[in-house]
Amino acid sequence: MDIIERIDNWAQVYPERVAHVSGGQRLTYKELKAQSDKLAGYLSQALPNDGSPIVILGHKQVEMTIGFIGCAKAGHPYVPLESSFPEQRVKTVVETAQASWILTVEEIRKILETTEENPKFENRKREMEDVWYIIFTSGSTGNPKGVMITRASLENFLNWTLAEHEITEAAVTIIGQAPFTFDVSILDLYCSLVQAGTLVSVTKDEIANLKELFKTLSNSNGTMWVSTPSFARLCLMEPSFNEGMIPTLGRFWLAGEPLAPEIATELLKRFPKAQLWNAYGPTEATVATTSVQITKEIIAKYNPLPIGYPMPGTQILIHNKEGKPVAAGERGEIIINGPNVSIGYINRPDLTAKAFFAVDGQRAYHTGDWGRCQDGMVFYDGRIDFQIKLHGYRIEIGDIEANLHVLPNVQDAVVVPVMKEERADHLVAFVILKNRTGASDFEIMQELKRQLAERVPEYMVPRKFVFPAEFPITTNGKADRRKLAETLQ
Amino acid sequence: MTIPETILKELENYTGTDQVRKDLNINLFEERLLDSLATVELIIALSEAFSMDISPGEIDRELWATPQKIIDYFEERANAG
Numbered sequence: 001m002d003i004i005e006r007i008d009n010w011a012q013v014y015p016e017r018v019a020h021v022s023g024g025q026r027l028t029y030k031e032l033k034a035q036s037d038k039l040a041g042y043l044s045q046a047l048p049n050d051g052s053p054i055v056i057l058g059h060k061q062v063e064m065t066i067g068f069i070g071c072a073k074a075g076h077p078y079v080p081l082e083s084s085f086p087e088q089r090v091k092t093v094v095e096t097a098q099a100s101w102i103l104t105v106e107e108i109r110k111i112l113e114t115t116e117e118n119p120k121f122e123n124r125k126r127e128m129e130d131v132w133y134i135i136f137t138s139g140s141t142g143n144p145k146g147v148m149i150t151r152a153s154l155e156n157f158l159n160w161t162l163a164e165h166e167i168t169e170a171a172v173t174i175i176g177q178a179p180f181t182f183d184v185s186i187l188d189l190y191c192s193l194v195q196a197g198t199l200v201s202v203t204k205d206e207i208a209n210l211k212e213l214f215k216t217l218s219n220s221n222g223t224m225w226v227s228t229p230s231f232a233r234l235c236l237m238e239p240s241f242n243e244g245m246i247p248t249l250g251r252f253w254l255a256g257e258p259l260a261p262e263i264a265t266e267l268l269k270r271f272p273k274a275q276l277w278n279a280y281g282p283t284e285a286t287v288a289t290t291s292v293q294i295t296k297e298i299i300a301k302y303n304p305l306p307i308g309y310p311m312p313g314t315q316i317l318i319h320n321k322e323g324k325p326v327a328a329g330e331r332g333e334i335i336i337n338g339p340n341v342s343i344g345y346i347n348r349p350d351l352t353a354k355a356f357f358a359v360d361g362q363r364a365y366h367t368g369d370w371g372r373c374q375d376g377m378v379f380y381d382g383r384i385d386f387q388i389k390l391h392g393y394r395i396e397i398g399d400i401e402a403n404l405h406v407l408p409n410v411q412d413a414v415v416v417p418v419m420k421e422e423r424a425d426h427l428v429a430f431v432i433l434k435n436r437t438g439a440s441d442f443e444i445m446q447e448l449k450r451q452l453a454e455r456v457p458e459y460m461v462p463r464k465f466v467f468p469a470e471f472p473i474t475t476n477g478k479a480d481r482r483k484l485a486e487t488l489q
Numbered sequence: 490m491t492i493p494e495t496i497l498k499e500l501e502n503y504t505g506t507d508q509v510r511k512d513l514n515i516n517l518f519e520e521r522l523l524d525s526l527a528t529v530e531l532i533i534a535l536s537e538a539f540s541m542d543i544s545p546g547e548i549d550r551e552l553w554a555t556p557q558k559i560i561d562y563f564e565e566r567a568n569a570g
Contacts, residue, residue, distance in 0.1 A: 208518075208525050214546040230526070237529050238546045391526055426527070428505070442508040449521055461521065464505030 001155050003194055004072055004123055008033050010196040014170060019193060020062045021220075022201040027062035029196065032069065034117070039070030041118035042111050043101070047076070049124060052100035053134055053146075053346070055079045055093065056108075056180075060201035063108040064180055065189065068133070070108075075124030076100075077131040079146065080180035084204070086454045089144070093136050097146050097346050128152040134346055135183050137283050138395050138460070140386070142402025146346040149183075153286040153340050158190055160311040164291065165191075165224065165251060165277070172197035173248070175220050177227035179204075182392070183283045184256050188226040202227075207234075214238060218245045225249060225274075228256040228392030229263050236263065242270035255279035255288050257389035258380060259305050260421065264294045280307035280380060283394070284355065284365045286340040289314055290378050306377040314338025316378050317359065318371055326372075331381055334371035337364040388417050390424045393459045400427070400462070403455045407448060409434050414471060415462055416485045427462035430484050432470060441467060492567060493560045495538050500556055503527050513557040518550070528553060535559075541566060 010017065011033035020027040027035075043054070054076045056067040064080065071078040079097055081090055083104065094102060126132070132151045136144040161167070176188030176199055192199040200220045206213040217235070225232075225246075232254060235241045243249065251274055252267055259278045267276055281289035292298070292308025299305065310316045317335040318326050326332040341363035344352030355366050370381035386397040397415050404413035412432040417424035431448065439447075445465040452461050466487075471479040490498070500509040504522040508515060517523040523531065529545045532553075536543040541563075553559055 209550045210525075210529065210545045211547065211549060234526055234529055237533055239544050240546060440508075442506050442511075445506065446520065453521075458521075463524075463527070 001159065001194065003151070003155065003158075003190065004069070004126075006194045007069065014196050017170065017196055018198045020065045020199045020201065022060045022062055023203040023205065025062045027065060032066060032193075035066045035112050036069035036073055037121065038112055038115055038117050039066060039108060040073035040123065041121035042115050043070065043074035043076065044121060044124065045118070047074070047100055049075055050100070051075060051077065051130065053077045053079050053097045053131075055081055055090070055097065055099045055102045057081045057083050057085075057090065057102055058105035058108075058180075059083055060180070060203045061105045063105045063112075065193075065199075066112070067103055067105075067108050068180075068189070069193075071103075072126065072132065073123045075126065075130075077134055077148070079134045079136065081136070082179055082181050082457065085181075085457050088455045089457065092143055093146070096136075096143065096348070097134060126151050128155075129343075131343070131346075133186070135181065135283050138387075138399040139351075140396040140398035140402075142399050142406075144399075145348055145351055147183075147283045147342050148344060148346050149286050149342055153342065154186070154190070156313070156339050157186070157286045157288070157311075158194060161187060161191055161288075162195065165253065167191050167195050167197065167224070170196040172224055173200060173220065173222050174198070174224045174226055175200050175202065175217065175222035175246075175249075177202045177207075177231045178256070178392070182256070182394075183287045184226060184228065184392075186287050187253065202231075207231075210238065214241070214245065217241075220246060221248050222246050223248050223250050225252045227252075227254060229254050229259045230257065230391040232267060233260075233263055236266050236270070243273060246271075249274050251275045251277065253277045253279060253291075255281070256392045256394075258423065259294070260423070261299050261303055261305055264299055264305060265296075268294075268296060268299075278305055278307060280378070281336070281340075282365070282367050282369075284342045284367075285314075285336045285338075286342070289336050289338075289340060290316065292377060302379075304379060304381075306374075307371075307380050308377055310336075310338075310378070311340065314340050316371070316373070317364075318373060329372060329374055331370055331372045333384060334367045334369045334378065334380070335359070335364055336367060337362055339363070341365045388424045390417065390427065390459065393457075395460055400429070400452075400456060400460050403452060403460075404429060404431065404448070406455075407451050409444075410448070412471065412479070414479045414481060414484055416481055416488070418485070418488060426464070427460075428464045428466060428488060429462040430466050430468055430471065430479075433467055436467075441465075492539070492563050496535060496560050496563060497556060499531060499534055499538070500559070503531055509556045513560070514555050516554050517556070518554060535563065539563060539567070
């Protein structure tokens with residue numbers, strides 16, 4: 001498959017079909033081609049042909065799509081970032097990626113308005129091993145790390161997903177919830193674009209104002225739903241969220257965190273004609289590696305629900321601490337081995353060497369996830385370390401703590417996820433202050449929240465803050481996280 | 490428990506601070522005390538506590554921006570019978 005060739009071709013075949021809908025904006029295939037060509041022509045004149053990454057800063061606007069495709073045409077990998085991210089975080093990403101440009105949505109608009117199309121520009125060919133996109137994810141020491149995904153890995157993922165979900169030409173409208181900084185969005189964006197489908201983006205303003213959200217959903221004509229289970233849970237709280245709201249919906253594809261059986265049951269009840277799929281895979285292995293259709297029979301038989309079967313050409317290995325395969329059915333670390341595994345973290349050979357290795361000449365990745373195999377399927381059994389999923393966001397607890405530690409009034413800090421029905425519900429920060437000034441706990445909390453929000457994305461700022469004089473200590477002399485968590489009950 | 494007391498208890502529980510009681514006009518969203526998910530959960534919890542049928546999709550964010558507005562909303566609904 002040649003992704004760009006396919007998408008460009010729709011400008012001829014279906015010029016007026018809508019490629020992307022987002023918060024009142026609409027972008028047709030004809031517009032996508034003309035505008036991404038223009039942007040690519042501009043970038044190729046402004047930058048050397050060195051394959052340097054370009055940061056694209058925005059939310060779900062159609063200019064993001066134009067930006068992604070424009071960068072690919074100009075021969076540059078792109079790094080999607082949310083405009084709500086603090087400046088400090090953006091700076092760290094730009095420096096780590098050694099990005100040559102930061103394109104904001106406003107800048108893309110300006111370029112499109114003020115630049116003439118360069119009729120001589122030709123797309124720069126992307127080789128299979130060229131990096132297509134780089135997605136940054138939380139790092140345990142406080143700095144995010146950039147996962148590099150090649151054209152080969154992306155096409156491999158698309159071929160599998162298009163076939164498994166019977167996504168055919170000009171017949172799909174995907175409702176996409178995940179932000180572009182989260183690689184679940186790669187599925188909704190590219191699976192719709194390469195098949196002349198429509199992506200209906202759910203924006204953060206709509207999620208903040210549910211009246212708007214349900215209006216968008218009921219006007220979507222969506223045929224496929226791509227989101228985290230958390231987002232499905234939120235929608236299910238609305239009684240009218242059912243097949244009457246989206247009668248065209250034929251399929252749910254959920255990934256990013258464990259799918260609870262009660263969410264699966266409720267979705268099948270509210271959308272009896274739709275298929276429900278559960279998928280699993282870290283960003284380091286291109287969106288998803290395993291999947292399975294969740295039926296009533298599967299729900300009745302398994303708890304937790306399976307994450308399914310690996311994609312063709314990729315294998316899941318379950319390894320013990322010594323890096324050897326465990327006996328059948330036993331628990332161990334999930335290792336992903338295949339062409340969908342990333343080539344590593346950009347400009348971090350140290351982190352890459354720790355997480356990636358080779359098995360039988362193919363790239364392999366230590367997921368840090370516990371798992372086991374049963375009945376030919378893979379099951380996820382939680383994290384080996386302190387990484388969590390909070391409402392679908394992947395967060396290293398160490399990332400938040402490291403960013404709290406550098407704040408002026410923080411002597412020590414421990415962050416604890418509060419669990420509800422076996423999933424992280426919210427975060428609580430326990431902070432030992434350097435100076436207990438005359439300010440109230442509330443004022444201190446608000447000040448710390450404000451300072452932390454200047455360093456990390458909003459979803460990483462704990463909801464509650466507690467200020468003990470000291471931490472309970474484990475026999476190893478470390479802060480006792482379990483005891484701290486118990487004080488909340 | 491009275492309507493305001495029930496609401497303030499739930500709000501304290503969700504936000505982790507008694508400031509919602511001390512300042513009834515505090516903006517829960519601007520002060521980062523409630524996010525979207527917590528808001529929906531709060532709507533569900535309160536509609537159950539008061540045995541009222543409230544669908545999250547009917548609610549304008551503005552109507553729920555402060556503790557006082559939430560109290561007014563429920564007292565009005567209770568009075569309307």
